[in-house]
Amino acid sequence: MTQFHRIERPRVAVTRKLLPQIEARMAELFDCRFNEDDHEMSADEIVEAMRDADILVPTVTDRIDAELIARAPASVKMFANFGAGVNHINLAAAKAKGILVTNTPGVFTDDTADLTMALILNVPRRLGEGHRLMRSGEWKGWTPIGMLGHRIGGKTLGIIGYGRIGEAVALRAKAFGLNILYNKRHRLPASVEDEMGVTFEPDLDRLVAKSDIISLHCPLTAETQKLMSRERIGMMKRDAYLINSSRGELVDEDALIEALTRGRIAGAGLDVYNHEPAIDPRFLAIPNVILLPHLGSATYEGREASGEKVIANIRIFSDGHRPPDQVLEGWA
Structure with missing residues (x-):
């Protein structure tokens, strides 16, 4: 059985700008590194953002492929994806490196x-x-x-x-x-x-x-x-x-x-x-x-609910428990 360990105040890197109330809540709960100007980060920038981080919060615009995952610091133990789709994340490579992946299903x-x-x-x-x-x-x-x-x-x-x-x-x-x-x-x-x-x-x-x-x-x-x-x-x-x-x-x-x-x-x-x-x-x-410019999930209500799910997954994981929206079954 997978062992989860408590992280007192997780260090979280967020790749895109989220709603102000979500970022404020994350900053209150976690030690966060935000993308202040909301630009699409390069692979090098994502790797730099993960330096000393415990958790990465990526979105659909990020290509979290096997090469990037191989470069992820050993400190990173979780990808708390903002959004339901995870085809932009190489799940097999994440699993092989012991990085747990969560998403935010149902909110959109x-x-x-x-x-x-x-x-x-x-x-x-x-x-x-x-x-x-x-x-x-x-x-x-x-x-x-x-x-x-x-x-x-x-x-x-x-x-x-x-x-x-x-x-x-x-x-x-x-x-x-x-x-x-x-x-x-x-x-x-x-x-x-x-x-x-x-x-x-x-x-x-x-x-x-x-x-x-x-x-x-x-x-x-x-x-x-x-x-x-x-x-x-x-x-x-x-x-x-x-x-x-x-x-x-x-x-x-x-x-x-x-x-x-x-x-x-x-x-x-x-x-x-x-x-x-x-x-x-x-x-x-x-x-x-x-x-249309990828508007499927573009509502205030949906984006706020997705952010709340990200926060919940991170909190439960950092408390030493399995998060509710884990993507990788049989993760070890």
């Missing part, structure tokens, strides 16, 4: 689901295009065939990855009259499917081909990299839409850009990209895509 579920639903509503009704038209001053008034989009009631929404966020999106989508197909590794019990009003589709290709709107909610892994490949994008209906508020790397962006440009699919709503913060400039010239 409703925020991300709300934003996803906003994209599901916005893209088929061409609200982004309409907004740009009004801003340009080129609108000539209402016409019977002007700016036509698609109603979503009665359409089929295919949810790929039916975890907390996928389920929250389904709850919202049902209220708008969408039929829900879902795909996940393990099927839900029939009673839960009936209660939620969702239908399991075990064949991902069939789900893609049947759906009018596809929404991605799976984690980024070796198996899900470019899950929406050129072949799968080619299976989509010509009047279908792709929504991605999960991870940019789930989509083959070259194939998506080609499909959008050629009118092979009707549109897309994106909150995440392959090489953030860089965005493929070809997206900017495509009218039927809404581009």
Whole structure:
């Protein structure tokens, strides 16, 4: 069994600027080193920040790879990640070095689901295009065939990855009259499917081909990299839409850009990209895509709750106990 040891006043390095009340609380409880100007830290800067630290608080913008972990001082015993996703952390390398990893699950579920639903509503009704038209001053008034989009009631929404966020999106989508197909590794019990009003589709290709709107909610892994490949994008209906508020790397962006440009699919709503913060400039010239700057978790409430979870994980760990949001099972 893993032995946890008490740390009287843990030394904590934080890689990005957090909400003022969170930083104030952390400074009260811990010996903290903050990123005062909120710049994206280089690997060398992160290693320097960890000097003499017990705990690192990274975020999704930090690449905590095997090379960086190898350079981490022996004093570092915990990565208390700010956020639920941990694909930016090499978990195997952390485990091998005896560094425990925690995250902040659940706090952004409703925020991300709300934003996803906003994209599901916005893209088929061409609200982004309409907004740009009004801003340009080129609108000539209402016409019977002007700016036509698609109603979503009665359409089929295919949810790929039916975890907390996928389920929250389904709850919202049902209220708008969408039929829900879902795909996940393990099927839900029939009673839960009936209660939620969702239908399991075990064949991902069939789900893609049947759906009018596809929404991605799976984690980024070796198996899900470019899950929406050129072949799968080619299976989509010509009047279908792709929504991605999960991870940019789930989509083959070259194939998506080609499909959008050629009118092979009707549109897309994106909150995440392959090489953030860089965005493929070809997206900017495509009218039927809404581009958002990774806003899925961007609420005061969510960011405060995530910070509180980070603090709770650090406090429990430094008190000599296993933190509640440990990511690495079987850590030793």
